[in-house]
Amino acid sequence: MPYRKDIQILRGVSVLFVVLFHLDIGVFKSGFLGVDVFFVISGFLMAMLYDHQNIKHFFARRALRLLPTYFMIVLVTLYVSSLLVTPNEFSQVIDQSLFATFFSSNIGFWLQNSYFSKIEFNPLLHLWSLGVEIQFYLIIPILFFFFRLNRYFLLLFLLFSLSLSAMVLGISPKTSFFMMPLRIWEFLLGYGVAFYFTTTGVVKQRDAWFQWGDLGLLIILFIPMLNVQGDSLNFLTGHPGFYALLITVATASVLLFGLSDWIEKSIIGTLLEGIGKYSYSIYLVHFPVIVLYLYQPFSGTILKPENWIDTLVLIALIVPLSVLSYHLFEEGLRKSKHIKIILWSFPVWIFLFIFVGLNIQKNLFDQSEQRIANAFKDRDVYRCGKLNRILDPKSFSCNLTQLPSDEVEQRILLLGDSHADAIKYTFEEEAKSLHSDVWFLVYNEALLDASITPQRIVEESQKDEIERIVIHYSFRINKHLDKIKELVRLAESAKISVDFIMPIPTWKEHIPKVLWEYYVDQKALPIQTLDQYEKKHHAMFLSLLPLESDHFKIHSTAQFFCQQSCQYIREDGTPLYFDNGHLTITGSQYLAPLFRKIIQDNSKN
Numbered sequence: 230m231p232y233r234k235d236i237q238i239l240r241g242v243s244v245l246f247v248v249l250f251h252l253d254i255g256v257f258k259s260g261f262l263g264v265d266v267f268f269v270i271s272g273f274l275m276a277m278l279y280d281h282q283n284i285k286h287f288f289a290r291r292a293l294r295l296l297p298t299y300f301m302i303v304l305v306t307l308y309v310s311s312l313l314v315t316p317n318e319f320s321q322v323i324d325q326s327l328f329a330t331f332f333s334s335n336i337g338f339w340l341q342n343s344y345f346s347k348i349e350f351n352p353l354l355h356l357w358s359l360g361v362e363i364q365f366y367l368i369i370p371i372l373f374f375f376f377r378l379n380r381y382f383l384l385l386f387l388l389f390s391l392s393l394s395a396m397v398l399g400i401s402p403k404t405s406f407f408m409m410p411l412r413i414w415e416f417l418l419g420y421g422v423a424f425y426f427t428t429t430g431v432v433k434q435r436d437a438w439f440q441w442g443d444l445g446l447l448i449i450l451f452i453p454m455l456n457v458q459g460d461s462l463n464f465l466t467g468h469p470g471f472y473a474l475l476i477t478v479a480t481a482s483v484l485l486f487g488l489s490d491w492i493e494k495s496i497i498g499t500l501l502e503g504i505g506k507y508s509y510s511i512y513l514v515h516f517p518v519i520v521l522y523l524y525q526p527f528s529g530t531i532l533k534p535e536n537w538i539d540t541l542v543l544i545a546l547i548v549p550l551s552v553l554s555y556h557l558f559e560e561g562l563r564k565s566k567h568i569k570i571i572l573w574s575f576p577v578w579i580f581l582f583i584f585v586g587l588n589i590q591k592n593l594f595d596q597s598e599q600r601i602a603n604a605f606k607d608r609d610v611y612r613c614g615k616l617n618r619i620l621d622p623k624s625f626s627c628n629l630t631q632l633p634s635d636e637v638e639q640r641i642l643l644l645g646d647s648h649a650d651a652i653k654y655t656f657e658e659e660a661k662s663l664h665s666d667v668w669f670l671v672y673n674e675a676l677l678d679a680s681i682t683p684q685r686i687v688e689e690s691q692k693d694e695i696e697r698i699v700i701h702y703s704f705r706i707n708k709h710l711d712k713i714k715e716l717v718r719l720a721e722s723a724k725i726s727v728d729f730i731m732p733i734p735t736w737k738e739h740i741p742k743v744l745w746e747y748y749v750d751q752k753a754l755p756i757q758t759l760d761q762y763e764k765k766h767h768a769m770f771l772s773l774l775p776l777e778s779d780h781f782k783i784h785s786t787a788q789f790f791c792q793q794s795c796q797y798i799r800e801d802g803t804p805l806y807f808d809n810g811h812l813t814i815t816g817s818q819y820l821a822p823l824f825r826k827i828i829q830d831n832s833k834n
Contacts (some may be wrong), residue, residue, distance in 0.1 A: 230274075230277040230278070230429050230431075231429070231431060231478075231741055233248055234488075234493045234498070234502055235442065235483055235484075235487050235493060235655050235668065236273075236274075236484070236499045236500040236505070236708065237490040237493070237501070237505030238271060238446075238488065238498055238502055238505060239270060239446075239480065239483055239507060240270065240504075240505035240506070240508040241501030241502060241503070241504035241505035241508060242263070242446075242450065242501055242556070243263035243264070243267055243352050243449075243508070244263060244268070244505070244508040244512050245261065245263075245501075245504060245701055246260035246261075246263035247260055247261065247263040247451070247512065247515075248368070248511065248512075248515045248547070249262075249598045250263070251355075251515065251516055251519055251532055251534035251816065252519060252532065252533075252540060252543065253532040253534070254540075255593040256453050257452075257453045257455070258453070258457075259295040259452050259453060259454075259455045259457045259472070260452060260453065260457065260459075260784065261344075261451065261459070261468075261547075261608050261697065262452045262457065262468075262472065262473065262476050264479070264563055265469065265477050266449060266476060266480045267358065267362075268361070268362070268412065268415040268419070268477070269357075269416070269418050269419035269477045269480040269481055269484070270419060270480065271365070271413055271416060271419065272415065272416030272417055272418060272419030272421075272422075272423075273419035273420065273422055273423045273481075273484050274366075274419075275365075275366065275369055275416070275419075275421055276419070276420045276422075276423035276424050276660060277429065277809070278290065278291075279373060279568070280369075281370065281373050281374075281377070284799050286807075287369075287666065288366070291366055292458060292461040292572060293568065294563070294570075295362075295363070295509075295573070296572055296575070297558045297559065297562040297563050297568070297572070298330075298509065298510055298513050298554055298555075298562075299359060299513065300354075300572075300575035300578075301554070301558045301562075302324050302356075302513045302514065302517065302554075302588075303329050303330070303353065304353050304355075304575075304578055304579060304580060304582055305517075306322065306326070306353055306517045306521070307322060307323075307326050307579065307582045307583065307586055308582055308585075309517075309521055309705065310322040310352065310419070310521070310586070310591060310775065311582075311585070311586030312589065312593075312747065313521060313524060313587045313642075314350065314524060314526070315464050315526050315527070315594070315598070315601075315602045315604035315745065316590050316594055316598075316599055316602035316603070317350075317527065317603065317741075318350040318526070318527075318602075318605065319586060319587075319590055321349055321351070321607060322350070322352060322353065323351050323385070323583050323586070323587075323625065324337065325338075325351065325352070325353040325356070326355075326579055326583065327339060327579075327583075328360075329353055329356050329360075329579075330575075330576050330579050331359055332359070332363040332364065333360050333364075334350035334356035334357045334359065334360040335358075335361050335364075335407040335408065335409065336355065336360065336407070336408075337356040338351070338354060338357050338407060339403060339404065339407040339408065339689055340615060340834075341477045342403070343402070343404055343406075343460055343778045344357065344403065344459065344460065345368075345460055347529045347530045347531070347532065348530075349526075349529055349530065349677065350520075350529055350530055351370055351515075351520070351530045352516065352517040352520040352521055352530075353517065353555035354516065354520075354530065355499060355515075355516040357515070359414050360372055360409075361407070361408075361409045361788050362416075362588065364503070365409060365412075365413060365416050369662075372417075376424065378786070380425070383417060383420065383421055383424060383425075384419070384421070386413070386414075386417060386440070387414045387417040387418065387421060388598070389411075389539070390410060390411060390412075390413045390414035390415045390417065391414040391474070392409040393411055393463050394412070394469060395410050395470070398462065398464055398467050398468075398469070398470055399462050399463075399464070399621065399787045400462070400547060400622050400623075400633060402459065402460050402462060402468070403465050403548040405464055405467075405468075405469055406468060406469065406534060411469075412469065412719045415469070415473070415477050416625075417515065418477050418480075419477075419481060419484060420733070421481075422484045423484070423696065424484055425599050425689070427484075427485070433604065437802060438514070440486075440488045440489070441482050441486045441575040442482055442483045442485070442486035442488050442489070443488060443492065444479075444482065444485070444490055445478075445479035445480065445481070445482030445483040445513040446476065446479070446483055446488060446492070448476065449478035449479050449480065449483075450474060451590070451760065452476065454666065455472050457470075457552070471774050476737045478567050478798045485629060485648070502513040505556075507551050507555050509555075509559060510552070510554040510555040510558075510559050511547065511551040513549050513554065514547060514551045514554050515547045518543065518547050518550060519532060519543055519547075522534070522539075522542070522546065523539070524659070526742060526745050526746075527605070527725070527739055527741050527742035527745065528739075528742070529597060533703050546720060552834060553688055557684060558717065559680070569792060572816055576590075578620050591603075597802045598748055598749075600801070600802050600803045601741050601744045601745050601746075601802070601804055602741070604740070604741040604803070604826070605741065605805040605807050605812055606804075607804075607807060607813035607814050607815055608651065608654075608807055608811075608813055608814055609650075609653060612650055612670075612671055613626075613627035613629075613671050615738050615818035616628075617671070618671070621633045623672060624668050624671055624689050625670065625672075625689050626668045626669060626671060626693070627668065627669055627671060628646075628663070628665045628666060628667070628668055629643075629653060629657045629660075629667045629668065629669050630657070630660055630661050632656055632661065632664065632665075636751075637664060637665070637666045638663070638665060639664075639665045639666070639697065639828075640665070640666045640668065640692070640693065640694055640696050640697075641660060641665055641666065641667050641668070641695065641696070641697050641698070641699055642667075642668045642669075642670075642685070642686075642690050642695045642697070642698045642699070642829070643656055643667055643668070643669045643670075643699050643701070644675060644676075644686065644698055644699065644700045644701075645670075645672055645700060645702045646673055646674065646675075646677060646702050646703055646705070647676075647703070648701055648702055648732065648733065648810070648811060648812075649669075649700075649701040649702065650810060650813045651668075651811040651813075651816075651817060652817040653667075653669055653827040654822075655814065655817040655818050655821055655824065656699070656817075657830060658819075658820055658821075659824040659825050660824075660828055661707050663825070663828045663829060665828050668693055668695065670686075675707060676702075676706070676709055676712045676713070676716070676790050677702075677705065679707070680774055682712075683712050683715040684715075684719060684732060686698070686716060687716065687719040687723050687725065688821065690723070690725055690752075691723055692727075695725060696725060696726065697725065697726045697728065698716070698720055698725060698726070698727045698728070699727075699728045699827060700713065700716075700727065700728065700729045700730065701729075701730040701732075703732055703735065703807050703810060704732045704735065704765070704766070704769075707768070707769050708731070710769065710772050710773065711771065711820075713777060714773075717776050717780070717781045718782070719770065719777075720781075721781070723779045724785055725780075725785075726779075726780045726781070727780065727781045727782075728782050728783075728784060728827050729773060729781070729782070729783050729784065730779075730784045730820075730827075731766060731769070731770065731783065731785050731787070732766060732769075732784045732788060732794040733790065733810070733812060733820075734757055734762050734786075734787070734790050734791060734797075735758065735809060735810035736797065736806070736809045736810065737755065737809065738755045738808050738809060739808055740797045740804050740806040740807075740808065740809060741803070741804050741806070741807065741808075742797075745799065755797070756794055757794065757795040758791075758793060758795070759787060759791040759792065759793060759794065759795065761793055762787055764794060765818075770783065782827075784823055784827065786820060786823070789819045789820055789822070789823065790805075790819060794825050796819075799815060803815050805819065
């Protein structure tokens with residue numbers, strides 16, 4: 230395939246948008262669409278490079294092109310993280326490195342959270358796209374087999390992937406975002422341009438149609454102005470949705486018709502071509518540099534620099550490190566005589582760096598700091614877990630206890646937001662010991678928005694033969710007490726009893742973070758008195774108190790956490806919270822006597 234300057238220009242534009250998006254510069258809030266451009270280009274190039282008569286050579290070339298820089302970034306990120314971050318964050322980097330080793334970063338981050346969430350510490354988040362791309366390479370021989378049988382299989386696969394992606398977007402946007410089968414349509418769009426319309430990648434009818442390629446580039450340049458909502462369930466505003474389709478079609482038009490000479494020969498075109506040359510190294514280098522430079526303990530993934538000085542420092546780091554990466558690894562290392570041995574040894578080096586990093590961490594942090602760092606892991610799986618979401622995506626609730634039917638003495642529905650999720654493990658364990666089945670809502674916002682109403686909760690409870698509903702929310706339920714009252718009324722009519730567990734003490738400060746700062750820098754610790762807690766929740770209690778009856782009971786949580794002041798740490802230094810308001814499993818165990826009392830009282834009734 231001859232050299233195409235327009236492809237390098239596309240790469241330059243795309244990587245600039247991605248980097249500026251990751252620097253959290255507001256005008257580039259849709260810059261992540263640059264990855265969609267890369268996927269189309271990759272599909273186009275694979276149609277040109279794949280040789281079904283020499284599959285081994287194809288994979289060898291791809292490995293030499295991608296893996297040296299890929300693995301070096303993983304190794305460097307592991308080492309720097311072991312010296313810089315807390316054990317909590319380092320354990321997350323280890324997980325990311327292991328997924329990256331097996332080219333499944335996209336699956337690892339899908340198991341974790343949305344791409345747009347910044348809760349976790351993810352310096353290797355950008356490797357999700359390499360996971361998708363490498364997985365696409367692995368199935369090219371299968372795809373090519375079908376395409377040789379009938380060229381229309383390509384169009385069929387493309388339309389099927391696009392349709393499935395749009396359908397899944399309405400259920401789980403992050404699944405459409407991260408999973409290769411739901412992204413393959415973007416690769417196949419580029420593949421189709423090469424397969425149907427070019428000869429060895431050379432633009433056809435350029436003189437007659439070049440302006441359509443220019444229009445495609447113009448559409449791509451408008452990426453910063455597109456209003457894409459990454460977690461939206463709507464095909465028009467979500468991702469990958471309508472805008473991803475628009476940008477990929479625009480990219481395909483550039484690949485098909487090329488760019489006019491005046492664009493390619495302009496100063497800006499030449500500059501973008503140069504950036505495109507280094508685009509792979511820039512993409513791999515920039516994200517860990519940003520995340521590690523802006524790192525703060527227990528603050529997740531920070532991408533927004535506090536000021537322009539930090540932004541300029543980051544750019545000053547990204548540019549030379551990307552150039553260095555290109556010459557040392559992307560070009561230099563792959564030309565080594567021992568490159569095959571080096572490639573095969575990379576996974577071993579990653580496991581070695583993990584082992585070394587863990588030992589570095591043990592020497593850096595004492596036992597008290599280790600306990601604080603482990604708070605983030607001291608919790609159960611979110612809501613009903615990933616498996617339930619996959620096998621039954623439209624389920625209303627799940628059975629947490631899974632007791633044999635002949636052992637069940639009562640059925641309880643645990644209802645609430647993320648605060649109910651934080652206590653569910655301990656509640657479930659107490660229920661099991663008392664032969665009670667516990668059901669839990671899949672949806673986190675029940676009663677807090679219009680999607681899950683009191684009437685539906687009662688109706689679903691009747692279907693599952695629920696005898697009692699136990700409610701636990703954060704303080705934000707205070708704005709929706711009318712729905713609690715309606716739920717109590719409807720439940721009583723259905724002969725279902727209700728227990729309302731008052732909110733736990735919450736804090737303005739992130740508890741593990743302030744504890745860490747106390748141990749490291751002797752910063753002041755937060756204080757909350759019992760009087761302050763009761764004053765905050767007094768109106769809620771008074772509003773619900775008139776409803777108390779044999780069918781509705783209110784339970785305080787204050788006595789389990791607050792004497793004169795409220796606790797947020799156990800005597801041995803273990804945090805009771807993993808953030809500013811959610812209990813760890815250790816913290817939820819303080820409520821075990823209350824759970825046992827509620828369940829036993831219900832059983833007696």
